[in-house]
Amino acid sequence: MAISPPHVLVPRLWWSCHSGACGGSAGLQLWWSCCSHTCGRSTGATDHWTLRRHYCELSRYSFIFWLDCIMAPEMIHCLVGSDLTSSFALCSSIGQGLLILNGPKWFQHRRLLTPGFHYDLLKPYVTMMADSVCVMLDKWEQLIMQDKSVELFEHVSLMTLDSIMKSAFSYQSNCQTDSENLYIQTVMDLSLMVQQRIQTPLHHNHLVYWLSSQGRRFRKACRLAHKHTDKVIRERKETLKDEQELEKIQTRRHLDFLDILLNAKDENGAGLSNEDLRAEVDTFMFEGHDTTASGISWLLYCMALHPEHQQRCREEIKDILGDRDTVQWDDFGKMTYTTMCIKETLRLYPPVPLVARELSAPVTFVDGRTLPKGLSVAKLNNSFITMCLYHSLQVFNPLRFSPENSAGRHSYAFLPFAAGPRNCIGQQFAMNELKVALALTLLRFELSPDPAKPPIKIPQLVLRSKNGIHLHLKKLQ
Numbered sequence: 001m002a003i004s005p006p007h008v009l010v011p012r013l014w015w016s017c018h019s020g021a022c023g024g025s026a027g028l029q030l031w032w033s034c035c036s037h038t039c040g041r042s043t044g045a046t047d048h049w050t051l052r053r054h055y056c057e058l059s060r061y062s063f064i065f066w067l068d069c070i071m072a073p074e075m076i077h078c079l080v081g082s083d084l085t086s087s088f089a090l091c092s093s094i095g096q097g098l099l100i101l102n103g104p105k106w107f108q109h110r111r112l113l114t115p116g117f118h119y120d121l122l123k124p125y126v127t128m129m130a131d132s133v134c135v136m137l138d139k140w141e142q143l144i145m146q147d148k149s150v151e152l153f154e155h156v157s158l159m160t161l162d163s164i165m166k167s168a169f170s171y172q173s174n175c176q177t178d179s180e181n182l183y184i185q186t187v188m189d190l191s192l193m194v195q196q197r198i199q200t201p202l203h204h205n206h207l208v209y210w211l212s213s214q215g216r217r218f219r220k221a222c223r224l225a226h227k228h229t230d231k232v233i234r235e236r237k238e239t240l241k242d243e244q245e246l247e248k249i250q251t252r253r254h255l256d257f258l259d260i261l262l263n264a265k266d267e268n269g270a271g272l273s274n275e276d277l278r279a280e281v282d283t284f285m286f287e288g289h290d291t292t293a294s295g296i297s298w299l300l301y302c303m304a305l306h307p308e309h310q311q312r313c314r315e316e317i318k319d320i321l322g323d324r325d326t327v328q329w330d331d332f333g334k335m336t337y338t339t340m341c342i343k344e345t346l347r348l349y350p351p352v353p354l355v356a357r358e359l360s361a362p363v364t365f366v367d368g369r370t371l372p373k374g375l376s377v378a379k380l381n382n383s384f385i386t387m388c389l390y391h392s393l394q395v396f397n398p399l400r401f402s403p404e405n406s407a408g409r410h411s412y413a414f415l416p417f418a419a420g421p422r423n424c425i426g427q428q429f430a431m432n433e434l435k436v437a438l439a440l441t442l443l444r445f446e447l448s449p450d451p452a453k454p455p456i457k458i459p460q461l462v463l464r465s466k467n468g469i470h471l472h473l474k475k476l477q
């Protein structure tokens with residue numbers, strides 16, 4: 001295959017002016033764009049190859065992602081407008097859900113599912129989130145030992161899985177305390193296998209993976225997970241037979257995401273097929289727990305690293321809660337400083353480190369340069385290069401998100417949840433969970449880092465730490 005010379009690609013610091021890079025902006029994004037006068041031709045595998053080479057040379061972070069995925073043309077063609085990396089690895093496990101769908105079918109699903117994130121539905125979830133967080137904190141109390149730090153990431157993952165199952169599917173998994181639960185084990189195994197596949201370039205080839213022992217294990221786990229999801233859907237369908245309308249259900253219990261899915265009808269009165277239902281349930285379960293687990297874990301880490309901000313958040317939360325020991329929906333809007341700290345964490349440690357798109361139409365910039373239709377472009381949230389270029393951006397400074405400092409900043413300068421029609425449908429859910437988790441943790445514990453075990457960032461589907469996140473926890477009186 002011919003490799004285009006490097007000069008056909010020019011690095012552009014996109015949005016750097018809007019986001020006030022010199023003033024220490026929150027959201028510098030680095031884009032590689034193809035320059036029309038040097039490469040003005042329809043793009044093909046060669047461009048993807050060049051794009052990939054540059055990434056490999058310039059950013060070790062991108063290397064993992066771009067290594068082979070970008071080269072699989074069949075993938076690129078079937079994924080217009082969607083996230084290449086997650087689609088690549090997840091499609092066989094979560095089916096064709098909202099994250100992976102494209103075109104009219106995506107549009108139909110997005111319209112049907114959006115009501116599932118109305119705040120009326122999200123409100124009752126707060127208590128369930130708080131319950132899940134408390135189970136986790138109780139476990140931490142048991143684990144605290146003098147001078148021994150606790151690895152949080154795994155606990156937080158189980159907590160967010162517990163929380164999404166309870167709130168979105170009214171399913172009591174008890175997964176934080178019951179390690180024997182086969183379904184939970186399978187979901188956790190699938191997450192791990194997806195990461196392992198990404199890290200093994202040979203396994204990026206579907207046939208090789210399909211024939212490998214890991215591929216067989218993966219398929220077995222998928223079958224188990226699907227069987228369980230089907231059962232949950234079947235049982236709910238039975239229950240709903242008598243209840244038919246959402247209003248009637250609501251008088252008996254809180255409406256959940258599954259109710260919305262099962263009652264969703266398009267303008268022709270058509271609902272989702274069984275296969276579509278399963279894909280959406282699985283998508284929300286994966287998207288809804290791994291990402292928030294990453295966000296919460298890194299947030300607690302940032303709080304541990306910066307005791308002054310930790311204390312300020314704690315005081316804000318205590319002021320808001322007064323005598324109460326738990327969080328309510330109305331508290332969220334008052335958590336001003338806490339929200340700034342959350343945003344600053346999402347900037348420095350974006351749970352979704354990369355969003356990729358294949359252009360479905362050419363894009364022309366203000367200076368006349370164009371990106372051709374079909375080109376894959378990627379946005380690195382908080383790229384390695386950007387951070388090297390602007391050292392001030394490495395500083396944890398929540399005040400970047402104060403109303404004064406945010407005023408005038410381009411609305412696309414900070415995009416942890418992406419933007420546009422394919423933005424994150426669960427962002428409100430996620431922000432609520434981050435706030436509940438932080439508030440309740442800070443009320444119970446003082447956090448400090450473990451200098452012997454600093455986390456090592458590793459961007460997989462979500463941003464993780466290679467060696468976990470180890471913090472010292474001190475119980476507050």
Ligand code: HEM
Nearest residue numbers: 083099287288291292295351352417418422424425426430
């Ligand atoms: C801190 C937590 C989260 C972050 C940072 C995050 C970030 C993102 C980003 C960047 C995208 C765009 C991906 C792309 O197009 O390639 C996305 C899409 C999506 N997210 Fe999230 N997410 C989070 C939590 C959640 C939760 C809790 C749910 C569900 C309950 C969820 C469900 C989805 C779905 C279904 C999509 C695909 C939307 C579409 O294409 O129409 N996310 N998320």
